Amino acid sequence: MEGHIVIIGAGHAAAQAIDSLRREGFKGTITLVGDEPYLPYQRPPLSKKYLAGELELERLFIRPESFYVNHGVTLRLGQAAKALDLAARQVTLADGSTLEYTQLLLCPGTRARKVVAHGAELAGIHYLRSAADVQAIRSRFAPGSRVVIIGAGYIGLETAATCRKAGLEVDVLEMAGRVMNRVVAPEMSSFFAAEHARAGVRLHFDTLVSGFEGRDGAVREVHALDGRVFQTDLVVVGIGILPETALAEAAGLACENGIAVDAHCRTSDPHVYAIGDCVSAPSVRYHRRVRLESVDNAFEQAKTAAANMVGRTVVHDKVPWFWSDQYDLKLLIVGLNFDYDQVVIRGDVHSRSFACAYLREHELLAIDCVNNAKDYMAARKVIETRGKVDPTLLADAGVALRDAVLA
Numbered sequence: 568m569e570g571h572i573v574i575i576g577a578g579h580a581a582a583q584a585i586d587s588l589r590r591e592g593f594k595g596t597i598t599l600v601g602d603e604p605y606l607p608y609q610r611p612p613l614s615k616k617y618l619a620g621e622l623e624l625e626r627l628f629i630r631p632e633s634f635y636v637n638h639g640v641t642l643r644l645g646q647a648a649k650a651l652d653l654a655a656r657q658v659t660l661a662d663g664s665t666l667e668y669t670q671l672l673l674c675p676g677t678r679a680r681k682v683v684a685h686g687a688e689l690a691g692i693h694y695l696r697s698a699a700d701v702q703a704i705r706s707r708f709a710p711g712s713r714v715v716i717i718g719a720g721y722i723g724l725e726t727a728a729t730c731r732k733a734g735l736e737v738d739v740l741e742m743a744g745r746v747m748n749r750v751v752a753p754e755m756s757s758f759f760a761a762e763h764a765r766a767g768v769r770l771h772f773d774t775l776v777s778g779f780e781g782r783d784g785a786v787r788e789v790h791a792l793d794g795r796v797f798q799t800d801l802v803v804v805g806i807g808i809l810p811e812t813a814l815a816e817a818a819g820l821a822c823e824n825g826i827a828v829d830a831h832c833r834t835s836d837p838h839v840y841a842i843g844d845c846v847s848a849p850s851v852r853y854h855r856r857v858r859l860e861s862v863d864n865a866f867e868q869a870k871t872a873a874a875n876m877v878g879r880t881v882v883h884d885k886v887p888w889f890w891s892d893q894y895d896l897k898l899l900i901v902g903l904n905f906d907y908d909q910v911v912i913r914g915d916v917h918s919r920s921f922a923c924a925y926l927r928e929h930e931l932l933a934i935d936c937v938n939n940a941k942d943y944m945a946a947r948k949v950i951e952t953r954g955k956v957d958p959t960l961l962a963d964a965g966v967a968l969r970d971a972v973l974a
């Protein structure tokens with residue numbers, strides 16, 4: 568198949584899409600447009616080893632430059648796409664130049680949700696989305712300095728762990744009553760909260776930020792709505808992300824909590840596909856549209872889109888999985904726990920190797936595994952086949968997970 572595919576957004580999804588398009592036999596030209604000045608790089612290490620200073624940026628590149636050369640990709644990096652003309656099939660870049668396409672693949676990812684409070688523009692208040700964000704945080708990173716982290720989701724907690732390991736004083740302010748409240752059961756939240764407290768992180772729940780005060784333009788205090796004041800040298804905000812839909816919306820593409828695509832990753836315009844963190848897609852399995860924020864999802868949707876873009880009809884219907892690293896704890900999650908009616912703790916939480924399973928009418932919907940890759944692998948197969956389990960057997964870590972499956 569010939570033509571010119573333009574890809575907007577040079578991240579995880581884009582890197583995989585280039586590989587998949589060529590594997591699917593796409594013979595035309597590809598242009599990759601990215602607003603960051605770098606080759607597509609891995610984001611997960613940003614809050615982990617890259618923040619800790621254990622990895623150079625080049626080590627994060629998903630593919631070396633030679634990959635793009637060998638795959639015949641024209642790189643337009645450090646260059647944002649500013650407008651789309653769907654009728655003319657044309658993209659306008661920040662420098663005013665235009666690109667004509669036969670098909671367009673949108674993968675602009677997400678942007679950090681901004682904190683809205685007095686003083687939010689002070690220096691020293693950072694978000695953690697890009698390599699540039701981490702470089703800015705690291706310039707203020709010193710053992711003994713104080714950091715206030717706003718938000719106890721994955722990003723906030725991973726950042727807290729990395730900061731503690733580097734010897735910083737860490738306060739985490741969370742609006743909800745527990746950590747990772749959007750994604751895990753209270754039992755899991757309690758376990759992670761205890762681990763952070765043990766590491767010396769001070770967690771403050773039900774705490775809303777009312778504003779920031781600074782000295783010489785730099786943040787020095789975080790004020791909570793209840794009157795408490797936290798002295799600090801640095802603030803990292805991790806209060807969620809928003810799908811990057813501005814370009815798509817302005818062009819008239821349908822959006823619904825992300826760029827709306829069908830099960831083939833096609834948008835409301837048949838020449839335009841979209842994948843990764845920026846899209847909401849219909850899920851046959853979950854009977855609703857879902858928008859996922861994970862590397863696995865970006866990779867899998869890239870494969871689906873590439874196949875459909877070359878004319879092979881493929882439906883995206885994968886069981887999603889996620890991971891998070893905090894201290895020596897590796898959390899692996901498979902499945903989505905929508906509408907669960909039972910939680911089963913498998914194994915001993917105190918052993919720091921256990922699992923938390925989510926069931927609905929005995930069907931295993933999802934599982935969170937802590938330092939427990941074996942159960943993660945076994946559960947994945949059960950979840951894929953919509954297996955039902957015996958909760959009592961499942962709770963017994965002495966019984967192999969597959970033996971808890973009901974016939």
Ligand SMILES: Cc1cc2nc3c(=O)[nH]c(=O)nc-3n(C[C@H](O)[C@H](O)[C@H](O)COP(=O)(O)OP(=O)(O)OC[C@H]3O[C@@H](n4cnc5c(N)ncnc54)[C@H](O)[C@@H]3O)c2cc1C
Pocket residue numbers: 575576577578579580581600601602603609610611612613614646647648649674675676677695696697722811814842843844845859860861862863865888889890891892
């Ligand atoms: C700190 C951090 C830690 C994470 N940890 C994990 C983890 O442990 N496990 C996990 O599964 N996931 C993790 N994630 C999420 C994971 O990184 C994302 O799911 C993944 O990057 C999504 O890939 P993507 O290609 O959709 O978007 P991205 O990788 O975000 O790439 C989108 C790119 O498009 C660019 N862009 C946006 N608009 C334009 C435009 N108009 N023109 C040109 N370029 C544009 C963006 O700047 C960006 O470079 C983490 C994310 C962060 C930030």
